[in-house]
Amino acid sequence: MDEYRTVNLANWNERVDGHMAPDGYRVDELINDPDWVTAVVRHDAAKLGDVSGLTLLHSQCHIGTDTLSWAKLGATVTGLDFAPKAIAASRSIAAQMDVNATFVETELYSAPDHIDSTFDLVYTSVGAICWMPDITKWAEIMAGFVKPGGRFWIRDSHPALMALDDGRDDDQLVVAYPYFHQPTPINFPATESYQGSATIENTDSYSWAHSIADVITALMDAGLTLERFEEYQHLDWQFLSSMTQTEEGTWVLPEEVRDNVPMQFSILASKPA
Numbered sequence: 495m496d497e498y499r500t501v502n503l504a505n506w507n508e509r510v511d512g513h514m515a516p517d518g519y520r521v522d523e524l525i526n527d528p529d530w531v532t533a534v535v536r537h538d539a540a541k542l543g544d545v546s547g548l549t550l551l552h553s554q555c556h557i558g559t560d561t562l563s564w565a566k567l568g569a570t571v572t573g574l575d576f577a578p579k580a581i582a583a584s585r586s587i588a589a590q591m592d593v594n595a596t597f598v599e600t601e602l603y604s605a606p607d608h609i610d611s612t613f614d615l616v617y618t619s620v621g622a623i624c625w626m627p628d629i630t631k632w633a634e635i636m637a638g639f640v641k642p643g644g645r646f647w648i649r650d651s652h653p654a655l656m657a658l659d660d661g662r663d664d665d666q667l668v669v670a671y672p673y674f675h676q677p678t679p680i681n682f683p684a685t686e687s688y689q690g691s692a693t694i695e696n697t698d699s700y701s702w703a704h705s706i707a708d709v710i711t712a713l714m715d716a717g718l719t720l721e722r723f724e725e726y727q728h729l730d731w732q733f734l735s736s737m738t739q740t741e742e743g744t745w746v747l748p749e750e751v752r753d754n755v756p757m758q759f760s761i762l763a764s765k766p767a
């Protein structure tokens with residue numbers, strides 16, 4: 495792993511305790527309420543349809559709350575992540591639920607050395623590709639895990655949004671960072687995570703921009719067929735201080751600028767049978 499991903503690993507490992515805390519992710523509800531699934535999975539399940547009986551690989555699964563939500567909806571799930579504490583947390587949550595789930599600790603680019611299967615659905619979402627230095631290699635690995643006739647899904651922050659200055663306290667949308675990929679990542683130090691109130695000591699985290707064209711082209715070059723591309727006006731977390739929370743719990747820009755920039759995108763792709 496390069497120096498940037500080593501720093502990122504320390505940062506992600508440390509976030510786990512805060513995300514497992516009562517004011518972090520809603521782990522108790524996931525375990526105790528048989529009908530409860532994460533808002534992220536509720537959103538994506540409406541796009542992907544019935545997953546019962548499908549094998550599903552969740553790439554960058556973090557503490558497994560989305561992965562285990564898919565399991566509740568009937569999929570046989572495998573989650574992968576490079577943070578040992580995230581994988582340990584995923585396994586401990588799964589052990590308290592009656593589901594079919596496997597969690598694998600691996601750096602993404604080494605995943606084919608650790609996971610020897612292909613899947614009906616390869617899934618990744620909400621804060622995934624910005625941690626990847628090489629989008630072409632990422633797409634090859636994602637595509638390699640899709641069964642012939644299977645599907646790939648990503649929903650992630652829109653690179654046009656991520657180019658904006660998130661340090662402003664007004665509702666101006668000001669471009670501060672490159673939209674197009676640069677080989678050297680940008681460090682966005684933070685003492686708090688996007689969820690929960692825990693303080694972080696490993697504050698540095700390095701991320702890379704990937705344009706929409708680069709992501710789609712990489713997936714198509716890796717042998718997948720584009721089925722659907724969508725852009726959204728909501729986000730699952732607050733990126734700009736001017737954003738407000740909707741009744742559904744998502745975050746949106748003030749109405750007068752809501753049409754100015756997309757918040758997220760999703761891609762549904764398939765592998766020819």
Ligand SMILES: C[S@@+](CC[C@H](N)C(=O)[O-])C[C@H]1O[C@@H](n2cnc3c(N)ncnc32)[C@H](O)[C@@H]1O
Nearest residue numbers: 506554555556575576577601602619620621625
């Ligand atoms: C924002 S989370 C996405 C998780 C999911 N959307 C959620 O909120 O539960 C990003 C995840 O990517 C993982 N990650 C970052 N870089 C990685 C890498 N190079 N290989 C594997 N996992 C990585 C982190 O450990 C973290 O769990």
